[in-house]
Amino acid sequence: MALQKLVWAELAVTDIDQALEFNIDVLGLREVSREGRKVYLSCDIDDPHAQLVLTDGGTGVRSFALGVDSEDELEQFEARLAVIGVTTERRSDAAPEQPTSVAFHLPTGQEVVLLPRPDRPLYRHPGFDTSSQRRGVGPADIDHITIAFSDDAEARAVAHVLTHGLGFKISDIFLNADDEWQAAWTRAGEVHHDVGLIRCQPGASLHHLAWTVDNMEHQKRAADTLASAGHLLETGPGRHGVGGNLYSYLWTPGGNRYELSAEMPRILGERTDPIVRKAGEFDAFSAWGATRPESFTHGS
Ligand SMILES: [Fe+2]
Incomplete structure (x- = not known):
């Protein structure tokens, strides 16, 4: 029983037309399909499925999906989530041409969908370079999602569901001056x-x-492509202190923040205990001395 990775996210956007213009013309995604006020977009020329779903109205994340290797595994995750008191629901409409999935809500309200993706390639061959076939910013894939919480109890409750319900591991926890959770980074597989x-x-x-x-x-x-289209970065490029991936962040039309991420590290070995660090003792944001912008505590 194993999760693959983040396979799609559904974001609410304040203006679907503006959001589509940005995501297609500037970011370089292509429209896969649409159903009513939902538009399915893909960045991956190898993958027929969408990685992004945009829904008209509001901001923030409605749901995100993690791939599982087979339909049989859904039952095992349902049982595991039931043990910790999480109510799950079988869905047949979570994504186009995806008849079966399991959905549940995190304590912070976001819906998590477990989606069988037996056709997803086992790995990406480094010799198959798709960069010349991408448009605009041209991301290679959806990478990760960072959800918002507003207090310590919420963060711990979400982490409990991810670890005990789905088998995630916590890579790092960053504490504020009051020893409360300021941030945490969790993994389904071997990336940070x-x-x-x-x-x-x-x-x-x-x-x-x-x-x-x-x-x-x-x-x-x-950054050059974004700037020439009138979209300036919030911060970056830089290298994070925790994790160490290369980052750039920007607020996008539609009201949500995107990150462009590279060099996400892989976890060595089978360790399950997180690294715990504290504000004032370690710079989680930047490995290079960049100042975290004031706006960074604001989500959508
Ligand atoms: Fe990130």
């Missing part, structure tokens, strides 16, 4: 984080949705 948690203002559901870019050269080209 698939689902992050960052303390934000009450009512927020999303801190950022991250897209995979190839390297620092891609970060530079992406």
